[in-house]
Amino acid sequence: MALLSILRYPDPRLHKLAKPVTDFDDRLKQLIADMAETMYEAPGIGLAATQVDVHQQVIVMDTSDTRDQLRVLINPQIVWASDDRQVYEEGCLSVPGIYDGVERPSKVRVRSCDVDGNSHEFEAEGLLAVCVQHEMDHLKGTVFVEYLSPLKRNRIKSKLLKEERELKKERHPMAAR
Ligand code: GNR
Ligand code: NI
Numbered sequence: 773m774a775l776l777s778i779l780r781y782p783d784p785r786l787h788k789l790a791k792p793v794t795d796f797d798d799r800l801k802q803l804i805a806d807m808a809e810t811m812y813e814a815p816g817i818g819l820a821a822t823q824v825d826v827h828q829q830v831i832v833m834d835t836s837d838t839r840d841q842l843r844v845l846i847n848p849q850i851v852w853a854s855d856d857r858q859v860y861e862e863g864c865l866s867v868p869g870i871y872d873g874v875e876r877p878s879k880v881r882v883r884s885c886d887v888d889g890n891s892h893e894f895e896a897e898g899l900l901a902v903c904v905q906h907e908m909d910h911l912k913g914t915v916f917v918e919y920l921s922p923l924k925r926n927r928i929k930s931k932l933l934k935e936e937r938e939l940k941k942e943r944h945p946m947a948a949r
Contacts, residue, residue: 776810776824780936781867782929787913790822790829792847796889800830804844804887807832812839816865818903820910823866831884831907835899848884848908851893853877860902862916870928874919876905 779786793800803826811819811832821830831845858878863871879897882904886892896904906916917925 773809774806775813776806778810778814778819778823778865779825781864781915781917781932783866785825786822786866786910786915788822788827789913790820790827790911792829793885796846796885796887800846801887803828803830804832808834808842808844811865814865815839817899818907819865820907822910822913829911831904831911833900833903833907835903844887845882845884845904845907846886846889848882848904848911850880850905850908851883852881854879858902860899862902862906864906864916866910866915867917867928867932870917870931872916872920872924874902874906874916876902880904 803821807819807821807824807830810824811817811834817835818831818833821828829847831848833843833845834841854877856878857875859873859875861871862874878901879895880901881893881895883891883893909916917928920928
């Protein structure tokens with residue numbers, strides 16, 4: 773097991789398009805184990821492979837209160853979405869400290885594969901529906917801040933870049949700036 777480092781917005785690698793998984797092998801199982809460990813440690817309710825710089829369609833999620841209901845989604849597709857929508861205050865491990873309302877379909881039906889390549893379908897609502905759609909956006913290179921106004925997005929970008937510079941200074945206090 774290993775903790776993976778999570779890319780931070782505005783890293784351009786967060787906008788890469790993930791490719792479908794074709795090999796359901798031990799390498800995939802290792803990636804899933806490492807992503808789950810990283811998600812629980814963060815802590816977060818979901819993590820997409822894109823966020824750890826792996827551009828394959830892999831998601832881990834756990835929206836349970838007990839943190840013992842790991843869900844693994846490989847090559848997920850939304851096969852149905854409700855017309856009614858809900859606004860939820862979203863956050864993202866790749867956009868630390870930022871929370872804002874995002875409107876999405878309140879229910880979705882998802883088809884995805886498990887670690888062995890078997891296809892499954894399930895319906896999601898509430899927090900699970902929010903999380904699935906948020907994670908699937910990551911696989912398409914979309915971060916939730918892209919649903920906010922350009923003004924808000926630019927403020928978030930500046931704030932995170934400034935924090936990034938401060939973090940670098942702490943790591944290398946004597947380096948030239
Ligand atoms: O941990 C997370 N919490 C969260 C809260 C509201 C809406 C979406 C999320 S997902 C986020 C983890 C994450 O960044 N996944 O990509
Ligand atoms: Ni996220």
